[in-house]
Amino acid sequence: MQEWLYPMGVVLLGYTVLGLTGFGSALVVVPLLAWNWPLPAVVALTLLMDVPASAFHSGLNWRQVQWRELRRLLPGMVMGTLVGLWLVQHMNSRWPLLLLGVYVAGVGINALRPKTSQAATAAPVWAWPVGAAIGLVEMVFGTAGPLVVAWLSRRLSDVQQMRASTPLIIAVAATTVLLGMAWEGRLSSGWIWQRWTVLIGVALAGVWLGHRVAHRVPVARLRQIICALLVLSGLMLALGALR
Template sequence: MNELLALGLPSYLVILLVLLCAYIIFGVAGFGSALIAGPFLAWYIPVAKIVPLLALIDLCAAIINVSRDGRSANWPELKRLVPLMMLGSLVGATLLLNIHPEALMLALGLFVVAYALYALLGRRPQRTFSPRHAIPFGSVGGVCSALFGSGGFIYAIYLSGRLPDKNAMRTTQVTLIGLSTLTRVVLFALAGVYLDTSVLWLAVCLAPGMIMGVVIGRRLTLKMSREQFLKVINVVVLAAGVMLVVRYFVG
């Protein structure tokens, strides 16, 4: 609660606006909220509280989306990806404890930037992936989630080449992110992070920005063609790659 009192009304309104923009992207793409919200929140909120705070808000956003559009999710794809995501997360956590992931961060960031630019420039036909491609994409997505706190852009690349329906793609993506975030929330809860009630108060007070963003994002998605939707996805994927490269050089 002290953080809320220290923010003041102008700062609080700025944060709400940032959350609104971040969750419009989340409502459209099914991921990417942390890319926008994280750096801005660091100006106002202690960094140690940002990850558990966004995990809690992301989980709530995923629940809202899945409760409304859960029937559109492609469950065969989820059954393929979720076990691989969990296995990849275990591998990523092990790597995080034993190596310095900076080189991996740079290599992955450059690959993602190149892929997104290639897709946005229209230099390739629409790629169709086979079910066996779930093995590298699912496992690498899990590794990225553990190493860098974000794997949604990896799943987005795979799902864009598997699901022709944009609503199915978005809802499947949101469900994946929700399951991944649920794992983090449970771990934070077991570690006692949420015993600090200031994190819970912040989540409650910032929830209006998230809810409005998710609603607006969903409505925008319903009005988009598949081509427009994929362009948005590739822009967010590009932003994810750029952020990884920036994090490598900034440290």
């Protein structure tokens, strides 16, 4: 039991963050579990937990989910995932990951600054290239959540709608990545499924806990938390690339 206390605590923390903000679980879970477990297995395990946990989160916030945003992004996400399947075999991910981290941190910093006027809404025509970027980043890095939030923050003015829609998009992106991993035989390990069986209940409990806390946090404060998490996650991505 003692050897499970640390991973259970990490998973509870990561998915409480997901329940509170709508994203960020992988940015907490992957680096902390990778201290004790092999990184490729941790990434696959986290994606397998992300799909049901994100779907559960969207189910708890069903009325706020903006399905039209998923429909607009989906074609691009499929194309991006297919490109990512090819790229992971042929590219060094260090510099793209560094650029992604700097971009995400910049989006968060800009969103935290006081605005004198409302930012322009992103045009729907950009949904396909943004969806392709989300699918590509999820396939190559497993951390497309900040990119999803960066897009939805320019599409949705209601922070609760953004919080509800983000995990649904992440769940779909993670599902496409898992299908690619299954095709390559990367999900056949009994090690992964044994730990998933133990930890998935903890992940769902974390989502429920974060969801309960989120409805007691003022909307302005919740937006600040999401933006601050964008900055932190972007810096973590950049530092991971440099390391």
